[in-house]
Amino acid sequence: MTAPQQQKLKITGPVVVTANRLGDGAVVYLDVQGGWTTSLAAAAVTTKVDEARALLMQGLADDINAVGAYIAPVLRSPDGVLTPGNLREQIRLHGPTVALPGAAGM
Amino acid sequence: MYLYDDLDRALLDDRVAEFRDQVARRISGELTEDEFKPLRLMNGVYLQLHAYMLRVCIPYGTLSSPQLRMLAHVARRYDRGYGHFTTRQNIQFNWIKLDELPDAIADLGKVGVHGMQTSGNCVRNITTDQWAGAAPDEIEDPRIFAEILRQHLTMHPEFSFLPRKFKIALTASAHDRAAIRVHDIGLRMHRNGAGETGFEVVVGGGLGRTPYVGKTINPFLHKRDLLSYVEAILRVYNQFGRRDNIYKARIKILVHELGAEAFGKEVEAEWRQIKDGPLALDAATIADIASRFSYPDYARLADDPTELSQARQTDKRFDTWLGNSVANHKQPGYAIVTLSLKPEGAPPGDATADQMDAIADLADKYSFGEIRVGHEQNLVLPHVAQHDLPALWRALDALGVATPNVGLVSDIIACPGLDYCSLANTRSIPVAQELTRRFRDLSLARDLGRLHINISGCINACGHHHVGHIGLLGVEKNGEEYFQVSIGGRADEKAGLGTLLGPAVPYAEVADVVEDIVAAYLELRERPDEIFLHTVERVGVEPFKERVYATR
Amino acid sequence: MPLVKSGHIVEDRFVRVLDDEPVPDTGSVLVPATRFLADHAEFAHREAPTGVIWPNDRPVAELVPHLDQLALVALVFPTFKDGRAYSQARLLRERHAFRGELRATGDVLRDQFLYLVRSGFDSFEAKKTADAEAFAQVVARYSVFYQPTGDGRLSARRRRLSDAEPGREKSAREVAQ
Numbered sequence: 144m145t146a147p148q149q150q151k152l153k154i155t156g157p158v159v160v161t162a163n164r165l166g167d168g169a170v171v172y173l174d175v176q177g178g179w180t181t182s183l184a185a186a187a188v189t190t191k192v193d194e195a196r197a198l199l200m201q202g203l204a205d206d207i208n209a210v211g212a213y214i215a216p217v218l219r220s221p222d223g224v225l226t227p228g229n230l231r232e233q234i235r236l237h238g239p240t241v242a243l244p245g246a247a248g249m
Numbered sequence: 250m251y252l253y254d255d256l257d258r259a260l261l262d263d264r265v266a267e268f269r270d271q272v273a274r275r276i277s278g279e280l281t282e283d284e285f286k287p288l289r290l291m292n293g294v295y296l297q298l299h300a301y302m303l304r305v306c307i308p309y310g311t312l313s314s315p316q317l318r319m320l321a322h323v324a325r326r327y328d329r330g331y332g333h334f335t336t337r338q339n340i341q342f343n344w345i346k347l348d349e350l351p352d353a354i355a356d357l358g359k360v361g362v363h364g365m366q367t368s369g370n371c372v373r374n375i376t377t378d379q380w381a382g383a384a385p386d387e388i389e390d391p392r393i394f395a396e397i398l399r400q401h402l403t404m405h406p407e408f409s410f411l412p413r414k415f416k417i418a419l420t421a422s423a424h425d426r427a428a429i430r431v432h433d434i435g436l437r438m439h440r441n442g443a444g445e446t447g448f449e450v451v452v453g454g455g456l457g458r459t460p461y462v463g464k465t466i467n468p469f470l471h472k473r474d475l476l477s478y479v480e481a482i483l484r485v486y487n488q489f490g491r492r493d494n495i496y497k498a499r500i501k502i503l504v505h506e507l508g509a510e511a512f513g514k515e516v517e518a519e520w521r522q523i524k525d526g527p528l529a530l531d532a533a534t535i536a537d538i539a540s541r542f543s544y545p546d547y548a549r550l551a552d553d554p555t556e557l558s559q560a561r562q563t564d565k566r567f568d569t570w571l572g573n574s575v576a577n578h579k580q581p582g583y584a585i586v587t588l589s590l591k592p593e594g595a596p597p598g599d600a601t602a603d604q605m606d607a608i609a610d611l612a613d614k615y616s617f618g619e620i621r622v623g624h625e626q627n628l629v630l631p632h633v634a635q636h637d638l639p640a641l642w643r644a645l646d647a648l649g650v651a652t653p654n655v656g657l658v659s660d661i662i663a664c665p666g667l668d669y670c671s672l673a674n675t676r677s678i679p680v681a682q683e684l685t686r687r688f689r690d691l692s693l694a695r696d697l698g699r700l701h702i703n704i705s706g707c708i709n710a711c712g713h714h715h716v717g718h719i720g721l722l723g724v725e726k727n728g729e730e731y732f733q734v735s736i737g738g739r740a741d742e743k744a745g746l747g748t749l750l751g752p753a754v755p756y757a758e759v760a761d762v763v764e765d766i767v768a769a770y771l772e773l774r775e776r777p778d779e780i781f782l783h784t785v786e787r788v789g790v791e792p793f794k795e796r797v798y799a800t801r
Numbered sequence: 802m803p804l805v806k807s808g809h810i811v812e813d814r815f816v817r818v819l820d821d822e823p824v825p826d827t828g829s830v831l832v833p834a835t836r837f838l839a840d841h842a843e844f845a846h847r848e849a850p851t852g853v854i855w856p857n858d859r860p861v862a863e864l865v866p867h868l869d870q871l872a873l874v875a876l877v878f879p880t881f882k883d884g885r886a887y888s889q890a891r892l893l894r895e896r897h898a899f900r901g902e903l904r905a906t907g908d909v910l911r912d913q914f915l916y917l918v919r920s921g922f923d924s925f926e927a928k929k930t931a932d933a934e935a936f937a938q939v940v941a942r943y944s945v946f947y948q949p950t951g952d953g954r955l956s957a958r959r960r961r962l963s964d965a966e967p968g969r970e971k972s973a974r975e976v977a978q
């Protein structure tokens with residue numbers, strides 16, 4: 144397998160770097176300060192391959208706060224609001240598309 | 250029930266302590282994620298889309314009521330109040346935090362439950378018939394041999410880093426409810442001409458990317474030789490199984506590449522060297538393990554008590570449920586009751602903590618404190634007195650686990666899919682939910698008869714789609730969810746893989762396609778009691794293909 | 802890479818000699834399998850002990866004619882996920898009665914130690930010093946073993962059966978200690 148840092152990057156639109164938080168697995172995004180945030184709005188966004196690679200390296204270098212960093216597509220509306228770029232990322236951010244059983248679903 | 254002794258408990262306590270230490274070393278940064286991942290996996294901890302997932306082992310699908318209550322407690326205390334029963338007779342919690350995992354695992358350990366070897370390239374939970382010990386057509390209780398295997402293969406020093414995961418299933422009944430022919434090793438207990446009991450040994454079955462029905466390499470293995478033979482298979486596999494390509498690493502590929510006969514010879518040669526060693530199972534060992542199982546102290550009862558026939562006459566719903574969800578027990582006056590975890594519109598196999606607690610109470614009251622988990626993702630109360638059935642039914646109905654759809658079209662087997670699983674291409678649960686709505690009419694479902702729909706969200710085939718009468722496999726096409734549809738698969742003693750109908754269909758059309766297939770079946774069947782599978786076997790897939798693709 | 806033997810970090814008295822290097826006149830040497838097999842007669846004439854590095858994809862049965870001559874067999878874990886050498890170790894110890902030093906090399910981490918010991922290894926080239934230092938503590942973590950292997954630990958099955966018939970075998974506790 145190719146290590147993520149060696150993978151060829153193909154970027155067709157805005158992207159962010161995302162991972163899961165070590166302690167609880169929560170979905171997090173790399174922010175512009177180099178920390179992790181659970182808010183997609185606060186994520187560092189880029190459309191450039193070099194910047195994306197740099198962000199990814201930064202995310203991967205942190206093995207203690209977040210796990211499994213990778214580049215994920217986002218959509219940016221005309222007024223600048225970020226939303227996940229595909230169904231998988233939507234589900235990661237908003238949870239399952241089905242009602243959760245019992246009390247958890249309320 | 251197998252009762253843990255001090256030795257079993259000591260090992261589990263040590264494992265809990267070890268895992269606590271491993272988590273602490275990870276959180277402190279002493280272990281990297283690369284180093285920690287295999288360790289957490291060996292304890293059943295995955296990282297999924299939203300959170301960590303803990304898979305808890307339910308050895309051969311048998312649970313005691315205190316164990317089920319503890320699963321409810323873990324769901325409530327560490328998760329979001331529910332759990333998901335899987336096709337491997339395990340349960341998964343979807344929202345566990347790594348910080349809290351050592352405590353959750355310690356709580357489970359108190360009742361002898363754990364997540365050991367529910368992941369990783371080791372021998373996984375040994376599965377068997379969920380009716381074991383209760384089924385009328387059973388030769389011996391297969392759980393005794395499942396337990397012997399479980400112990401031998403727990404933390405086995407030689408086989409904890411196999412080329413790939415390894416699944417073993419056993420059955421001791423003529424009708425295979427454990428799908429043994431689609432496992433890495435399948436063991437079918439039967440009697441030889443001399444009246445001795447032993448096992449037919451099947452290897453190299455499995456689903457996933459390259460599905461195979463297993464091949465018999467030994468038609469009759471004496472039970473004395475069970476451990477040494479399994480050890481020989483694993484030793485051959487450990488040395489010669491492929492490690493260069495994860496998709497070719499399962500034993501089925503080795504068996505296929507060598508040929509079953511050559512593989513069997515390798516095993517035989519290895520086995521001859523060890524069969525008379527310390528792994529030979531003497532009668533004392535088998536008796537010792539058997540003596541650690543507690544069995545219900547049945548009352549002397551007659552079949553078909555008056556309470557039952559009265560209730561059947563007065564309550565149509567009860568009668569329907571009885572006809573669908575209740576099976577014969579080997580003990581007169583008792584019955585095996587299946588609890589459907591497939592009510593209309595619900596995620597298949599999910600149960601809430603409250604349901605688990607209530608079912609544990611009902612098990613205490615009506616089933617000698619025993620609960621089973623079946624690979625169809627339903628629960629079972631294995632030993633219910635027939636005269637208790639009306640009262641039990643009312644309680645189950647109130648809990649929402651008495652939908653009389655067991656084995657019918659809406660009893661759908663589905664993996665978690667993209668709603669939870671990080672490997673998924675597509676969602677599975679919403680498809681299952683939609684299908685249960687389309688087939689909500691239970692009299693139609695009964696008229697259709699036995700019909701198994703299986704759904705997997707990716708090629709890993711956790712939903713066993715290859716062996717569904719109708720199998721749905723989620724694939725991705727240009728970022729969209731699509732499904733490949735196959736028909737005619739089966740997982741029982743005549744196991745076979747389904748045939749692909751044609752091009753994948755879009756997510757939004759899957760339920761329509763299944764309805765078309767079912768409509769075609771209704772037109773094609775010769776008699777009302779010719780089940781779907783038999784119609785497919787008789788007429789082939791072409792008529793179904795035409796129906797599905799004519800207008801698409 | 803610290804070497805652990807008998808529970809302690811020790812100095813490695815074997816010198817690795819690669820395929821094309823000259824063999825020193827004196828001292829213990831550890832040589833690759835191909836070289837050993839090619840020149841085993843020469844190695845037999847040396848005074849000092851010889852060890853062989855045996856790859857995990859070659860049957861250990863090939864070594865059987867030479868086991869008397871070998872003071873050390875080093876088996877290899879290219880990654881800790883590749884568990885072939887566990888089988889090789891058990892075969893060497895339990896089937897071929899190899900009594901020399903059996904060394905685990907390669908990607909050897911703390912959480913494998915117990916499995917290695919149980920498979921018959923008695924020396925360990927640990928990848929991390931911290932792991933090597935924790936060796937004794939790590940292998941003492943478990944007191945119950947379900948399966949019999951050549952390491953002599955009593956399996957749970959034997960302990961149960963001997964508890965049932967106490968006269969027949971030493972009590973489990975005595976042997977475990």
Ligand code: SF4
Pocket residue numbers: 664665666667670671672673674705706707708709710711712
């Ligand atoms: S089949 Fe695929 S999507 Fe479904 S649970 Fe298994 S790995 Fe996940």
